[in-house]
Amino acid sequence: MIRLLYFPTLNGRKVAIALEEMGLPYDVEIIDILDGGQDAPAFRAVNPNGKIPALVDGDVRVFESAAILQYLGRKWGRFYPADEPVRAAIDSWLFWQMSGLGPMSGQVNWFARAAQKPGRDPAETGLALHRFRKETERLFAVLEEALTGREYLCGDYSIADMCVWPWIEKYPDNGGGLAAYPAIADWHARIAARPAVQRALAVGLEGLEKYKDIFAVSAPTEKQA
Structure with a gap:
C-alpha cells in the first residue's frame, strides 16, 4: 500500500490529485508542519530535507512533489506518456x-x-x-x-x-x-x-479541524517541497 506523508498544502495536493486520478489505493499520514511534524526522525528518514510531501511505496522512498509525480506516472503508466x-x-x-x-x-x-x-x-x-x-x-x-x-x-x-x-x-x-x-x-x-481533483482537495482535512480557520482562507505554503 502506498503511504502518502502529507499536509494539505499546494505541493501536497499535487500528489493527492495524482493518486486520485490514477485510482491508486493509498494511506495518508498527516505530517503537521504547523506543529513541527516535519522534524520528527521518522519523517526525516523518508525525506532528509524535512518538507512535505513524501511517499513510501514498498522499498521506494520519494520526496519532492515533481519527483513523486514522475515516479507514479512511470510506474503505473498514467498521465506520463512514454513517448x-x-x-x-x-x-x-x-x-x-x-x-x-x-x-x-x-x-x-x-x-x-x-x-x-x-x-x-x-x-x-x-x-x-x-x-x-x-x-x-x-x-x-x-x-x-x-x-x-x-x-x-x-x-x-x-x-x-x-x-x-x-x-x-x-x-x-x-x-x-x-x-x-x-x-x-x-x-x-x-x-x-x-471528480478526482475534488476528492483530492478534501484529503487530510478531516484530521485538521484545529486549523479550519487557516484552510477556510488559504493553505499554508511554507515548509513545502
Whole structure:
C-alpha cells in the first residue's frame, strides 16, 4: 500500500490529485508542519530535507512533489506518456513550476502576509513584494500563452497539469486573479471540475479541524517541497 506523508498544502495536493486520478489505493499520514511534524526522525528518514510531501511505496522512498509525480506516472503508466517528445514537454513544465511559479508566487504570498502584520514597516516588504509580483505576472503570461488554443499543457491531461494547477488555485489569495488570463481561467475551471481533483482537495482535512480557520482562507505554503 502506498503511504502518502502529507499536509494539505499546494505541493501536497499535487500528489493527492495524482493518486486520485490514477485510482491508486493509498494511506495518508498527516505530517503537521504547523506543529513541527516535519522534524520528527521518522519523517526525516523518508525525506532528509524535512518538507512535505513524501511517499513510501514498498522499498521506494520519494520526496519532492515533481519527483513523486514522475515516479507514479512511470510506474503505473498514467498521465506520463512514454513517448519521449511528450515526456520531455511534461518534464519541462514540471521543472518550470518547481523552479519558477511555485517559489515566486510563494514569496508573494509570504511577503503579502508579512506586510499585514501590525507594526510592520512597509519598506521592509515593499520592494520584495514588487519584485516577486512582477516575476509571477511574467510567469502567468508564459502560462497563458502556452494554454491559448489548447485544453491542457502537453496535449492530453497529464502530471504537468496536476503539478501546476494547485498554484493557480492559490493565485487569487496572492493579490491577483484570473480575469486577465482567460486561457488559464478556462483550464483552471476544467481541472477543478474533475471528480478526482475534488476528492483530492478534501484529503487530510478531516484530521485538521484545529486549523479550519487557516484552510477556510488559504493553505499554508511554507515548509513545502
